[in-house]
Amino acid sequence: TAEDKKHEQLIPEAIPVEILYMDRSLVVVNKPAGMVVYPAAGHSRGTLMNALLCRCKKLEAPGGPLRPGVVHRLDKDTSGVMVVALDSGAYYKLAEQFKQRTINRRYVALIYGNPKDNSGQISLAIGRSETDRKKMSTRVRRGKEALTIWKTIERFHGAALIEAKLKTGRTHQIRVHFASIGHPVLGDRAYGKKIEIETREREKLTFPRQMLHAEALGFIHPVTGKYLEFHSPPPDDMAERIKQLQG
Incomplete structure (x- = not known):
């Protein structure tokens, strides 16, 4: 019509x-x-x-x-x-x-807690959640393969700043992967629900949204054949909270 x-x-x-x-x-x-x-x-x-x-x-x-x-x-x-x-x-x-999977995708995220290792990879398959169709999950019978490679940039009291590279691009991949290993992205209301933490000074720090930022994207230009890479620093709301965590 x-x-x-x-x-x-x-x-x-x-x-x-x-x-x-x-x-x-x-x-x-x-x-x-x-x-x-x-x-x-x-x-x-x-x-x-x-x-x-x-x-x-x-x-x-x-x-x-x-x-x-x-x-x-x-x-x-x-x-x-x-x-x-x-x-x-x-x-x-x-x-x-x-x-x-030749595109270079690099993200930075603030995650809850401190990972045991300084770097690693998460290769849990991801599919639509069987209990909530709006969400994705690693606890599925038939998921699609997913690979996230990560490293710790900085550790704080009760949180860490990490860099993650996507080798696959599943819906909510980084958010689901980090939640599945017990370190959800801070401020993520769908996965993990860690909306606030206490800083070393016992101050409450609240996160208005998931603290996840796509900081770099690299690809071959479809016409010139040249490799291009673009960068963007974390926006103010995230940069501010990183500063507060650094104390």
């Missing part, structure tokens, strides 16, 4: 979004926390795609009317570097790199 068609249309909106790089084939953005990538039930406006349509004028890549060019995504409350294709050539070549 005409009404359905209206809902299937992307509306340009003048929402500020930091563009790290843009050419005819693709755009690299620094997505803020709290922003959904594309319209879906309950979020028809205010998404990254609405903002990009306003900035790029034309989004002609495949992916569907509401998410043209989306080759990967970040959760609503995860901030950081993301690439979106602007034409079909770039879309298929970038999608292939994600499929072949």
